[in-house]
Amino acid sequence: MTVLVTGGAGYIGSHMVLALRDAGRNVVVLDNLSTGFRWAVHPEAVFVEGDCGDEDLVGRVIREHGVDAIVHFAGSIVVPDSVVDPLGYYLNNTVRSRALIAAAVANGVPRFLFSSTAAVYGDAKESPIAESAPLDPVSPYGTSKLMTELMLRDTARAHPLKYVALRYFNVAGADPAGRSGQSSPRATHLIKVATQAALGERTHLDVFGTDYPTPDGTCLRDYIHVTDLARAHVLALDYLAAGGASAVFNCGYGRGYSVLQVIEAVKRVSGVDFPVNHAPRRAGDPAALVADASRIREVLGWRPELDDLDTIVAHALAWERSLAARRRAAE
Numbered sequence: 001m002t003v004l005v006t007g008g009a010g011y012i013g014s015h016m017v018l019a020l021r022d023a024g025r026n027v028v029v030l031d032n033l034s035t036g037f038r039w040a041v042h043p044e045a046v047f048v049e050g051d052c053g054d055e056d057l058v059g060r061v062i063r064e065h066g067v068d069a070i071v072h073f074a075g076s077i078v079v080p081d082s083v084v085d086p087l088g089y090y091l092n093n094t095v096r097s098r099a100l101i102a103a104a105v106a107n108g109v110p111r112f113l114f115s116s117t118a119a120v121y122g123d124a125k126e127s128p129i130a131e132s133a134p135l136d137p138v139s140p141y142g143t144s145k146l147m148t149e150l151m152l153r154d155t156a157r158a159h160p161l162k163y164v165a166l167r168y169f170n171v172a173g174a175d176p177a178g179r180s181g182q183s184s185p186r187a188t189h190l191i192k193v194a195t196q197a198a199l200g201e202r203t204h205l206d207v208f209g210t211d212y213p214t215p216d217g218t219c220l221r222d223y224i225h226v227t228d229l230a231r232a233h234v235l236a237l238d239y240l241a242a243g244g245a246s247a248v249f250n251c252g253y254g255r256g257y258s259v260l261q262v263i264e265a266v267k268r269v270s271g272v273d274f275p276v277n278h279a280p281r282r283a284g285d286p287a288a289l290v291a292d293a294s295r296i297r298e299v300l301g302w303r304p305e306l307d308d309l310d311t312i313v314a315h316a317l318a319w320e321r322s323l324a325a326r327r328r329a330a331e
């Protein structure tokens with residue numbers, strides 16, 4: 001079995017490649033390095049630099065390496081950027097995914113996993129949110145991902161392609177063995193930014209909005225450890241290989257933490273009391289996103305092993321420290 005991982009030089013994709021190699025699978029990574037890093041590609045994976053929207057290239061890669069499953073992480077991921085540049089997000093996340101799916105169908109790839117997102121639910125009325133909740137994204141990012149889910153749904157009805165869309169809630173942390181982590185210096189994710197503030201790489205942290213209808217006025221999110229998430233993908237591939245039907249699964253722990261609770265955790269674990277400012281709301285942010293993850297537990301038998309905010313923060317901090325050491329060594 002050879003798995004093609006698009007976006008395998010990025011944060012979550014690099015953890016998926018670790019999980020696949022740890023399970024002894026052959027891996028080809030396709031990445032255009034727009035936000036990923038060549039050094040983050042696993043040394044035992046074949047690396048192809050290119051775009052997942054290049055249908056001819058993808059077809060050649062599938063045939064040359066005998067690819068029988070695609071795991072599609074490549075995409076643009078910053079919610080507020082999508083509000084400013086919707087067409088850029090529809091191009092990279094929707095149009096290029098269409099080309100990738102077309103190459104999969106044309107070359108008979110039977111299995112496809114897709115990185116979807118809790119952002120497809122928008123301002124959900126229910127909490128926790130089940131997969132059956134209304135799909136009503138409040139950002140172009142969420143819409144761009146939902147359109148790809150719908151393309152997969154319709155394609156799987158018309159062709160012998162089975163898919164699983166995994167709707168991630170907020171992914172955080174780093175490989176417990178220190179082999180990968182979130183490496184973008186311009187990352188906007190809360191836990192990443194807070195660890196950078198704790199290590200003095202940012203002067204302060206802004207809290208975007210303190211007037212949300214939540215217990216402390218800041219947004220609630222369900223933070224999932226990236227290694228637990230990668231394991232969910234390996235289970236999803238096994239499920240499809242065993243004849244499982246196409247499906248959509250939430251990936252989260254079912255518990256929400258506020259922005260202020262996350263900041264407290266980073267201060268507690270790092271022992272650093274960095275400056276925090278209250279700032280206006282950020283565009284495109286729903287108040288609360290917490291997963292009902294019972295379906296993935298039931299159908300895939302997924303059992304989280306790193307379900308603890310302080311552990312997630314500790315692993316993120318360890319990775320941030322190793323990035324700082326890497327930068328010092330390069331100077």
Ligand SMILES: NC(=O)c1ccc[n+]([C@@H]2O[C@H](COP(=O)([O-])OP(=O)(O)OC[C@H]3O[C@@H](n4cnc5c(N)ncnc54)[C@H](O)[C@@H]3O)[C@@H](O)[C@H]2O)c1
Pocket residue numbers: 006007008009010011012013030031032033034035036037050051052053072073074075076077092096115116117118167168169170171172
């Ligand atoms: N990080 C989160 O909390 C989160 C939550 C929900 C969903 N997701 C989804 O997970 C996926 C991975 O996110 P990430 O956090 O690892 O982001 P990332 O930016 O670290 O990784 C994306 C990777 O895709 C590559 N890429 C982007 N566009 C490409 C293209 N057109 N062709 C080839 N390569 C391309 C980038 O170079 C990068 O290596 C994305 O699809 C994102 O929407 C992430």
Ligand SMILES: O=c1ccn([C@@H]2O[C@H](COP(=O)(O)OP(=O)(O)O[C@H]3O[C@H](CO)[C@@H](O)[C@H](O)[C@H]3O)[C@@H](O)[C@H]2O)c(=O)[nH]1
Pocket residue numbers: 077078079116117118119168169170171188189190191193205206207208209219220221259282285289
């Ligand atoms: O410096 C910061 C960064 C973030 N936040 C807040 O922290 C929360 C989490 O934000 P962030 O870590 O940027 O994640 P989200 O915007 O929730 O989006 C992430 O989680 C989504 C799923 O829930 C994914 O789809 C996206 O790809 C991923 O970026 C939000 O309320 C932000 O307003 C701050 O207050 N200050």
